[in-house]
Amino acid sequence: MEWGLFVLAVLLVAALQFAVWRRLQSEDAGTPESGLAESASPADVASSQSNASVLLCPACGAENDADYRFCRECVAQLQP
Numbered sequence: 001m002e003w004g005l006f007v008l009a010v011l012l013v014a015a016l017q018f019a020v021w022r023r024l025q026s027e028d029a030g031t032p033e034s035g036l037a038e039s040a041s042p043a044d045v046a047s048s049q050s051n052a053s054v055l056l057c058p059a060c061g062a063e064n065d066a067d068y069r070f071c072r073e074c075v076a077q078l079q080p
């Protein structure tokens, strides 16, 4: 009785892990497409990160993303 439940639970966990593993495998197979899309415009990403979307902290001068409300270095409030 108890062994039956134990074996059932082990099989259930194994099936879940197998399902997760298969999902990971399929995601790996799908990455080349998105990888190509990302590598197609590295300059655009770099340029947008260098100036447009960077906010300098008024307190410590650290570079923060433009949508950050607080500095990631010193947690000072950034200019809106």
Ligand SMILES: [Zn+2]
Binding pocket: 057, 058, 059, 060, 061, 062, 071, 072, 073, 074, 075, 076
């Ligand atoms: Zn700062």
